[in-house]
Amino acid sequence: MGCPTREKSAMHTVARIRKLGFRRWYERTLIEAYAHLVTCLLGTILAFAGIEMVVTRTGPAHGLLGVGVGALGIALSLFGVSHFARIFSLAQRLGARATCPSCGTYAIFTVVAGGPEEEQPPDDAPETDGVWLKVKCRKCDNTWTI
Numbered sequence: 685m686g687c688p689t690r691e692k693s694a695m696h697t698v699a700r701i702r703k704l705g706f707r708r709w710y711e712r713t714l715i716e717a718y719a720h721l722v723t724c725l726l727g728t729i730l731a732f733a734g735i736e737m738v739v740t741r742t743g744p745a746h747g748l749l750g751v752g753v754g755a756l757g758i759a760l761s762l763f764g765v766s767h768f769a770r771i772f773s774l775a776q777r778l779g780a781r782a783t784c785p786s787c788g789t790y791a792i793f794t795v796v797a798g799g800p801e802e803e804q805p806p807d808d809a810p811e812t813d814g815v816w817l818k819v820k821c822r823k824c825d826n827t828w829t830i
């Protein structure tokens with residue numbers, strides 16, 4: 685049995701790809717990933733602002749506030765970078781396999797099946813960050829796993 689959070693996340697990904705279609709899912713996922721990257725950068729700026737507040741403190745309260753601001757910045761940075769890395773990596777891995785191996789059409793397919801990797805890994809499934817999709821090309825009816 686795998687991690688329930690990861691399985692839930694995988695099922696959410698499969699449901700979103702089914703609902704939006706792969707191209708729109710891919711586009712929105714990249715936008716979401718870059719939003720997390722911006723969060724990371726803003727957190728880094730906040731962390732440096734906190735450090736500066738501690739260095740240039742005028743009293744204990746100001747120094748304590750600087751520590752708080754710095755800690756918040758570090759937390760935001762770590763949250764942003766970890767989510768960016770996970771989401772961006774998933775989008776890139778699935779996007780790299782979205783081309784039909786038979787006719788070469790990119791991302792024009794119907795999701796036949798899908799789920800968390802631990803649940804039912806197909807024999808020909810590559811490393812997929814916890815998500816696998818069995819898809820059928822709408823142009824040539826070829827079926828493959830991404």
Ligand SMILES: [Zn+2]
Pocket residue numbers: 784785786787788789821822823824825826
């Ligand atoms: Zn095809």
